[in-house]
Amino acid sequence: MVDLMLLYIDPGTGSMIVQMLIAAFLGIAYFFRSIITFLKSLVGIKSPENEDETNL
Amino acid sequence: MKQIFKRSISSFRDRDGFVFFDEDGLVFRAVAQSYEETFDAVTSSELYAKLHKQKLLVNHTDQTTSYELEGHYKILGVQKIPFISYPYEWSFTQLKEAALLTLKVQKESLNKGFSLKDANAYNVQFLNQRAIFIDTLSFEKLNPNEPWIAYHQFCTFFLGPLLLMKYCRIDANELLKIYLEGIPLDLVSQMLPRRTKVIPSIYMHIHLHARFSQSHERNANATKKLTFSKEKHLRLIENLTETVKKIELNQKESTWNTYYENGLLSDEYFNHKVEAIKLLINEIEYSSAWDIGCNNGFFSKLLHQSAQVISTDLDHLTIDRLSRELKKQSKYANILPLVVNLSNPNSGTGWLNKERASFLDRINVDLILALALLHHLVVSNNLSFGMIAELFASKTRNLIIEYVPKDDPNVSRIMGLKKDVFDDYSHVEFINAFQKHFDIKKEIALEGTKRILYLMSKK
Incomplete structure (x- = not known):
């Protein structure tokens, strides 16, 4: 458990909870995306390779 | 010892x-x-x-x-950073790069079992045209039960300001001068147009986040039973990266970033000015320079590449265009473009007004370049030659300055409908004011105009 008193920054409880929701949503989105990628691969459509994230 | x-x-x-x-x-x-x-x-x-x-x-x-x-x-x-700059001095492109850097560092940390404990924009600086993370102690062991502790900070320092710059005003990052902990998300949420609520990533990271930050601010027990796997962390960072990458500026032109193209002066003048400046900079030794009102950075690029050059302009789009252009050319890695308004340079903020030093406290150079600038300061900002000379003398040993006479077409243009109250705007007054602080080393009259270029050194 996060000890709020010891934190270098206050992350805010709301931020913690909203991350849980977002992570759950992204999990579902990821799940459906994988199904679509799989279906596409069955009919021979190749999905683009993941680029390096930042191109810094 | x-x-x-x-x-x-x-x-x-x-x-x-x-x-x-x-x-x-x-x-x-x-x-x-x-x-x-x-x-x-x-x-x-x-x-x-x-x-x-x-x-x-x-x-x-x-x-x-x-x-x-x-x-x-x-x-x-x-490793020393030659010039410390702050997020409210960066262009949109620079802030975006700093955001992507922070996410990249967080991703690398996660892969090694660590996480960033803070994600504020002051942990990023620019070195050789690249954003670089400067806080060696920002890492902590990844706790599998904990969401990203710096997520809120990332949104207030990077995501929120970038979205405001895109959707509201390009200078919205200047709000970071007031909000030292990043722009509050409830403010970002209220300022963003309603249509951003239907964009899932913006809705989640800003609008929903803002609502949760308010309604849960006093409920510390609510997070007791959380778990947050490394996969979830990585997915969050991936989504934030995609979101930031998609933010692009809508506005591409301003009065200033098309200034040269639409200028009133001839090619003859411009070409002679280039030759004259090349001549003058070879007369002096300098390892740092400040190009004030740099516009498209043309003259910053003429300076020695071994010198650290700070190129400032008050126009965000101009600096944004310059920072994008310079990034493509590694030979100009010595130039750092920043948004600074000389008539209102950033003051010191935070604890004792010194936590983030004022711009004038940070800048001290061997050479100031003040080209086609004087008339803007005098006519638009009502500054006297004496005030300008005093500032320059406190910041540099050498000065290359372009004297623009009152009857110059550009002066008439910026004078517009303004009443001419500038009785002391004359060549004699200019020389008197600057000679109080500087010795004139060389002067070159620029062809096709009545403008004069001066090389001066401090007395």
């Missing part, structure tokens, strides 16, 4: 260490005993080595044996 010469005023928030300087201005970071375990873990995981190799984090060397400092585990000699 050496003693600490000067401790950095801005380095007090993190109890795990602090920054200090020696007599020569070299930068050191003291690592507190409380950070010993984490520091050793980060070092042995080779996370530091990986980040250094990719030039994502400033280098450090172990200087523990040279210093006597009780209660501290290590003293690190840290």
